[in-house]
Amino acid sequence: MNSKQKRILSITLASWGIIMVGSGLAMNASIHPIIETSYSLSVNNLRVNESKTNEIVLKEITIEINNPLSVNVKDYLENTDQIDESTLKALKLDTSMVKVNEAGTYTYTITFKKKKYNGTVIVKEKTLPVVELKLKEIKLEVGKALPIPNEANNYDYSFYLENDLTDEMKKNITLDISSVNTSVDNNYKYYITYNGTRYQGDITVYTPMPKTPITQETPTPSKEENKPSCEQANGKYYDKDGNEVSEEEFKNVCPSSSKSKLPLNP
Numbered sequence: 123m124n125s126k127q128k129r130i131l132s133i134t135l136a137s138w139g140i141i142m143v144g145s146g147l148a149m150n151a152s153i154h155p156i157i158e159t160s161y162s163l164s165v166n167n168l169r170v171n172e173s174k175t176n177e178i179v180l181k182e183i184t185i186e187i188n189n190p191l192s193v194n195v196k197d198y199l200e201n202t203d204q205i206d207e208s209t210l211k212a213l214k215l216d217t218s219m220v221k222v223n224e225a226g227t228y229t230y231t232i233t234f235k236k237k238k239y240n241g242t243v244i245v246k247e248k249t250l251p252v253v254e255l256k257l258k259e260i261k262l263e264v265g266k267a268l269p270i271p272n273e274a275n276n277y278d279y280s281f282y283l284e285n286d287l288t289d290e291m292k293k294n295i296t297l298d299i300s301s302v303n304t305s306v307d308n309n310y311k312y313y314i315t316y317n318g319t320r321y322q323g324d325i326t327v328y329t330p331m332p333k334t335p336i337t338q339e340t341p342t343p344s345k346e347e348n349k350p351s352c353e354q355a356n357g358k359y360y361d362k363d364g365n366e367v368s369e370e371e372f373k374n375v376c377p378s379s380s381k382s383k384l385p386l387n388p
Contacts, residue, residue, distance in 0.1 A: 176209050177201065178234060180241035186248045187225050191217050198232060198241060209234065221245065250294055250317045256284035257314060257323030264307055264329045268299050282314060282323065291316070303327070352376035 179200040185191065195215040196202045202210070213234050220228040220243045228243045260282070262268065271277045277292035287295070298313040302325050310325045350360040352375070359372035367375070 176205065176234075178205070178213075178232060178239045180232060180239055182242045182244070183230070184244045184246060185222065187245055188223050188248075191220060191222060191243070193217075195232060198230065217243065247294070248290065250291060251288070252317070253285060253291070255314060255316055255319075255321050257312075257321050258282055258284060260312075260323065260325040262304060262325060262327050264327050265305060268302060268304060268325075271295075271297060279314075282312070299325075 181198055181200050195213045213232050215232055217230045225245050225247045230241050230243050232239045269281045271279050296315040302310040307327055307329050312323050312325050314321045352362045353360050359367050359369055361367045361375045
């Protein structure tokens with residue numbers, strides 16, 4: 123290849139290079155750049171209020187005897203949190219049929235818009251000490267009355283029981299003396315009930331024996347008290363102390379007794 127041909131080839135290649143570069147620039151200018159963007163989704167936890175209802179659901183209430191009842195109507199509702207405030211304020215509680223000082227099952231009512239709902243209150247006995255009672259064997263004189271434990275004597279059961287009792291125990295003891303006739307001599311049974319257990323005791327009603335009067339015997343004078351004093355009797359002489367003495371001693375100690383009170387033996 124001569125120099126002329128080489129020149130023409132070089133020019134041709136250069137021209138194609140310019141054209142390719144220009145085309146590339148033009149294409150780059152027409153294409154918009156792609157921008158990668160990351161997105162994050164934020165979810166806020168929203169508190170959803172529970173739906174309110176006017177349905178009344180009552181509790182079964184259990185208390186120990188002599189404990190007070192609540193006067194707050196909310197304490198008797200099973201579903202307080204589901205009832206709106208205006209409804210709660212409109213509820214009327216009635217516990218007048220409940221006897222808190224007497225064990226048993228009772229009814230209470232809650233009224234809402236003239237509609238009554240009935241619930242149950244259970245009044246149970248208090249848990250008492252577990253004690254075995256020891257009953258006395260009683261002897262009672264006929265005609266005398268049996269003592270009755272009551273509030274006036276602080277429920278005193280000492281006549282019937284050996285045990286020392288607390289005040290709570292005394293109030294939960296039941297005495298039964300209905301079978302005892304204190305006007306008739308006989309053997310009877312009495313009963314005491316405590317903490318679910320019934321105990322049996324014995325009472326004997328008796329007539330006391332009449333007292334025998336004590337007679338006092340008249341003392342018999344001793345022989346010493348009957349001794350003669352300065353006397354001559356039965357041929358014997360006695361000094362002032364009643365002692366037997368000789369005639370001479372007699373005259374010395376009893377000079378004034380010239381004569382014997384009793385005749386002398388010949």
